[in-house]
Amino acid sequence: MSSSNRFKFDFLASKPKAIQRSVSNHLVYTIGKDPFTATDHDWMMAFCHVVRDRLIERWMETQRSYYRNDAKRVYYLSMEFLIGRSLTNSLLNMDIHDACSSALHRLGIELERLRNLEHDAALGNGGLGRLAACFLDSMATLDLPGIGYGIRFEYGMFRQRIENGQQVEHPENWLAHGNPWEFPRPEVAYKVRFGGRVLEYQGPNGRRQFDWIEGDLVLAQAYDTPIPGYKNDTVNNLRLWSAKAHQAFDLSCFNMGEYSSAVEEKTLSENISKVLYPDDSSSQNRELRLKQQYFFVCASLKDILRRFFSDHNDIHELPERVAIQLNDTHPAIAIPELMRVLIDKYHLEWQLAWEITTKIFSYTNHTLLPEALESWPVELLGRLLPRHLQLIYEINRRFLLMVANLHPGDTERQRRLSVIDEQDGRRVRMAHLAIIGSHKVNGVSALHSGLLKSSTFHDFDEFYPNKIINITNGITPRRWLYQANRPLSALICEAIGDAWVRDLNQLEALIPLADDSSFQERFAAAKLVNKQRLAELVKFHLGQQIDPHTLFDVQVKRIHEYKRQLLNLMRVIAHYNRLLDAPDAEVVPRTYIFGGKAAPGYFMAKLIIRLINDVADVIDNDQAVNKRLKVLFIPNYDVTTAADIIPAAELSQQISTAGMEASGTGNMKLALNGSLTMGTLDGANVEIRDQVGAENIFIFGLTTDQVKQRCQQGYHPRYHFESEPLLRRVVEMIGNGFFSPEEPERYKPLVESLLDRDHFMVMADFQAYLECSDRADAIYRQPEIWNQMAILNTAQMGYFSSDRTIQEYAQQIWQIAPIQR
Numbered sequence: 001m002s003s004s005n006r007f008k009f010d011f012l013a014s015k016p017k018a019i020q021r022s023v024s025n026h027l028v029y030t031i032g033k034d035p036f037t038a039t040d041h042d043w044m045m046a047f048c049h050v051v052r053d054r055l056i057e058r059w060m061e062t063q064r065s066y067y068r069n070d071a072k073r074v075y076y077l078s079m080e081f082l083i084g085r086s087l088t089n090s091l092l093n094m095d096i097h098d099a100c101s102s103a104l105h106r107l108g109i110e111l112e113r114l115r116n117l118e119h120d121a122a123l124g125n126g127g128l129g130r131l132a133a134c135f136l137d138s139m140a141t142l143d144l145p146g147i148g149y150g151i152r153f154e155y156g157m158f159r160q161r162i163e164n165g166q167q168v169e170h171p172e173n174w175l176a177h178g179n180p181w182e183f184p185r186p187e188v189a190y191k192v193r194f195g196g197r198v199l200e201y202q203g204p205n206g207r208r209q210f211d212w213i214e215g216d217l218v219l220a221q222a223y224d225t226p227i228p229g230y231k232n233d234t235v236n237n238l239r240l241w242s243a244k245a246h247q248a249f250d251l252s253c254f255n256m257g258e259y260s261s262a263v264e265e266k267t268l269s270e271n272i273s274k275v276l277y278p279d280d281s282s283s284q285n286r287e288l289r290l291k292q293q294y295f296f297v298c299a300s301l302k303d304i305l306r307r308f309f310s311d312h313n314d315i316h317e318l319p320e321r322v323a324i325q326l327n328d329t330h331p332a333i334a335i336p337e338l339m340r341v342l343i344d345k346y347h348l349e350w351q352l353a354w355e356i357t358t359k360i361f362s363y364t365n366h367t368l369l370p371e372a373l374e375s376w377p378v379e380l381l382g383r384l385l386p387r388h389l390q391l392i393y394e395i396n397r398r399f400l401l402m403v404a405n406l407h408p409g410d411t412e413r414q415r416r417l418s419v420i421d422e423q424d425g426r427r428v429r430m431a432h433l434a435i436i437g438s439h440k441v442n443g444v445s446a447l448h449s450g451l452l453k454s455s456t457f458h459d460f461d462e463f464y465p466n467k468i469i470n471i472t473n474g475i476t477p478r479r480w481l482y483q484a485n486r487p488l489s490a491l492i493c494e495a496i497g498d499a500w501v502r503d504l505n506q507l508e509a510l511i512p513l514a515d516d517s518s519f520q521e522r523f524a525a526a527k528l529v530n531k532q533r534l535a536e537l538v539k540f541h542l543g544q545q546i547d548p549h550t551l552f553d554v555q556v557k558r559i560h561e562y563k564r565q566l567l568n569l570m571r572v573i574a575h576y577n578r579l580l581d582a583p584d585a586e587v588v589p590r591t592y593i594f595g596g597k598a599a600p601g602y603f604m605a606k607l608i609i610r611l612i613n614d615v616a617d618v619i620d621n622d623q624a625v626n627k628r629l630k631v632l633f634i635p636n637y638d639v640t641t642a643a644d645i646i647p648a649a650e651l652s653q654q655i656s657t658a659g660m661e662a663s664g665t666g667n668m669k670l671a672l673n674g675s676l677t678m679g680t681l682d683g684a685n686v687e688i689r690d691q692v693g694a695e696n697i698f699i700f701g702l703t704t705d706q707v708k709q710r711c712q713q714g715y716h717p718r719y720h721f722e723s724e725p726l727l728r729r730v731v732e733m734i735g736n737g738f739f740s741p742e743e744p745e746r747y748k749p750l751v752e753s754l755l756d757r758d759h760f761m762v763m764a765d766f767q768a769y770l771e772c773s774d775r776a777d778a779i780y781r782q783p784e785i786w787n788q789m790a791i792l793n794t795a796q797m798g799y800f801s802s803d804r805t806i807q808e809y810a811q812q813i814w815q816i817a818p819i820q821r
C-alpha cells in the first residue's frame with residue numbers, strides 16, 4: 001500500500017489518546033454501559049470494537065484495490081478454520097499493540113486481563129483447520145487476494161474436561177457473549193436446495209436440458225471476519241455461512257395455535273450450521289455432514305460467481321479470475337455443483353463447462369488413512385442432491401471411457417479408478433471425484449506426496465502424470481513465534497533485527513550465534529521464562545505443581561492410535577520402573593506433558609487419555625520418585641493452550657507410525673520455538689531433519705518401507721513381548737491393573753490390541769524409542785550442546801513458514817500474484 005494511505009490510517013487512529021477516547025465511546029455507544037458499572041468483559045468488547053474500526057478501514061481499502069486491479073482471486077474452501085483468539089494478532093499485525101496498551105492503562109485497565117477474556121474461534125478439529133488459519137494469515141501478509149469460505153458453526157470444537165481421569169465433552173457456545181470480529185451481512189443470503197427432483201426439458205435449440213426443482217430450501221447468510229496481514233495494511237476476508245430458515249415460520253400453523261410445529265422447519269434447517277463434527281480422521285457418513293458440505297459449497301460458488309459478474313460478462317474468462325482450492329474432499333461436491341450451474345443455468349456445452357471447471361479447481365489431500373477417505377452412499381447423495389448424482393455419473397462415464405481407451409480390456413483398472421465404489425453398497429469416492437475434477441492435486445509433505453503417487457493414487461498418477469505434486473505444509477511465524485513467544489522474539493530481534501517476521505529464512509543469521517556462550521545462555525533464559533510462565537498457569541488453572549527446572553517433554557496433538565501417545569506413555573512407565581528398581585539412579589528430572597482431544601466416539605483414544613491420567617496419579621502418589629518424574633495431562637488443548645505450552649517445550653514428541661502422519665504442523669511449531677524433536681521418519685519430520693541436520697534431531701524407529709515389509713511378512717507383536725523384558729513388564733503392568741487397582745481389567749482392550757494386532761507397531765518401536773530417549777538425556781546433561789542444538793533448530797526452520805507454502809501454491813497451482821498498491 002502506498003505511503004500516503006498508510007499515513008492516513010496511522011496518524012489519527014493509532015495514538016494512545018485517540019484510542020482511549022474511542023474505547024470510552026464504544027463502551028457507552030456500542031456496548032451501552034456506564035464506565036462505573038462496566039465489567040471486564042464490557043471493556044474487552046468495547047476495546048475489540050476499537051481494533052475492529054482500524055481493521056475495517058484497511059479492509060475496505062484492500063477490497064477496493066482488488067477491484068481496481070481486476071485481481072485474480074483464490075478462494076480457499078474449507079469446512080474448518082481453527083483461528084483461536086484474534087485480539088493480540090490484530091494488534092501486532094496492525095502495529096498498534098503498544099499504543100493500545102498505554103491507552104488502556106490510562107483507563108486503569110491492563111491489556112493482559114482483557115486478552116484472556118476472548119473465546120477461541122475453534123471452528124476446526126486439528127491440523128487441517130489450523131493449516132487453513134495459517135494460510136489466511138500468510139495470504140494477507142503476502143498481499144495475495146485470498147478469500148476463505150466456510151461455515152459459521154454456532155458450537156465449535158467441544159471443551160474437554162477431565163473428570164475422574166476421563167474425557168468429558170462440553171458444548172462450546174463461543175458466540176453466546178457476542179463475537180466482536182464478525183460483520184453479519186443479512187443482505188448477502190443465498191438459497192440452498194436439498195432433495196427435490198430433476199426436470200428434463202427441450203431447450204430452445206432442441207437440446208436436452210435439465211433443471212433441479214422442488215425439495216427444501218435453506219438460506220445461507222454471510223458473516224465476514226477481517227484477516228489482517230502483518231504490517232502491510234492488507235486486510236483480507238473470511239466469509240462464513242450461517243443457516244437460516246427460508247421461511248421463519250409457518251403462519252398457518254402459528255395462527256392455529258400449533259406453536260412448536262410452526263417453528264419446526266426453522267429449527268431443522270438451522271441445524272445445518274449448529275455444530276462442528278468433532279471427528280478427526282474418521283469419516284462418518286451422516287446425512288447432516290453431507291448437508292453441511294453442500295450448504296457452504298453452494299453458497300460460496302454463488303457468491304464467487306456474483307463477484308465475477310459484477311465486473312465481467314463473459315463466463316469463459318472465469319478461470320482467469322478465479323482459482324478454488326479444496327481443503328481435503330470435504331468441499332469436493334463443488335465440482336459437480338459448478339458443472340450444474342454452467343450447464344443448467346448458463347447452458348454451456350459439457351466439454352466447455354468441464355474445461356472451465358478443471359482449470360479452476362485444485363485439491364489438497366491431508367491423509368492416507370483409509371477410514372478418513374470420504375465416500376457417500378449413492379442412495380444418500382441421490383436423495384439429497386439428485387442432479388449432482390447424475391452429473392457425477394456422467395463425469396465418471398467420460399473418465400472411464402478415456403481410461404478404457406488407454407488400457408483396453410483392463411477392467412480391473414477401471415474398477416480401481418472409478419468414482420463409484422461397487423464394493424459394499426454403492427458409494428461415491430470423493431477423492432476420485434476431486435482428482436478428476438482438478439488440474440492439480442497436492443500432498444502436504446514430501447513423504448506423503450510420494451506415498452500418494454506410489455500407492456494410494458498410483459493409478460491416477462499414471463493416468464495424469466504431473467497432476468499430483470507436493471507442497472509441504474507450513475505455519476505462520478507471526479502467531480507461532482512472534483506472538484506466542486515474546487521472550488525469544490525479543491532476543492532474536494535484538495540479535496538480528498525483525499525482518500525474520502515476514503521472511504523466516506532470515507533466522508539463518510542466528511547460526512553463527514549457536515556456539516556463542518552468552519547467546520546460548522540468553523536463549524536458555526528465554527526458555528526458562530516460558531517454562532516458569534507455563535508452571536504458573538498450570539498452578540493457577542489445574543492446581544498442580546510442575547518444576548521449571550525439569551526437562552519439559554511434550555506431546556500435544558489430537559489423541560489417535562497412529563500418533564502413538566500410548567508408546568510415549570509406555571516410555572514413561574519404563575522410566576518409572578527404572579526408578580523403582582534403582583531409587584538412587586541418576587536420571588534427568590522430567591515433566592511429561594500430554595494434551596489433546598479424542599473424538600467423542602473413539603473408544604481407544606479415550607481409554608488412552610484415561611490411562612495417562614491413571615499413570616499420572618500413581619506417580620504423583622509415589623514419594624520415592626515424584627521429585628524426578630511428573631506426568632501432566634493438560635485438558636482442553638486448543639490454539640490458546642498451544643501458544644502457552646509450545647514456547648515452554650524442550651523435547652517435542654513426533655512419534656507416529658512411519659507412513660501415517662501426512663505432515664504434522666505441531667512438529668514445526670515446536671522446533672521453531674527451540675524444542676528438539678524426537679521422532680520417527682514420518683510426515684514433515686523427514687524434511688525437518690533435512691533442514692536442521694541429522695545431528696540436531698533425535699530420530700528412531702521403523703521407516704515407512706520397514707513398516708510395510710513387516711506387514712507383508714506377517715508382524716508378530718508377541719515376539720517383542722516375549723523377548724524384551726522391559727517391554728513385557730510395562731505391558732503387564734497396564735494389563736494387570738497396576739494403574740487401576742480398583743478396576744484391574746480397565747485397560748484390557750489396550751493390551752489385547754497391543755498383543756494381538758498392534759496395527760501401529762508400538763511394540764516393534766518400543767526398544768528403539770527407549771534408546772533414543774536415553775541419547776537425548778545424555779545430551780540434556782550437557783546444556784551447552786543442548787542449547788546449541790536448540791538454537792540451530794530455530795535458526796534453520798525458515799523453510800516451514802506458511803509464507804513459503806503459500807508462495808508455492810500461488811505459483812504452481814493458483815497462478816496469482818501479489819497486488820501492489
Ligand code: 26W
Binds near residue numbers: 282284328473
Ligand atoms: C471426514 C472426516 C475427516 C475429518 C478430518 C477426515 C479427515 C480429516 C482431516 C484430513 C484430518 C487432518 O486434520 N489431517 C491433518 O492435516 C494436517 C494438515 O495438512 C497434517 O499436518 C496432519 O498430518 C494431518 O493428519
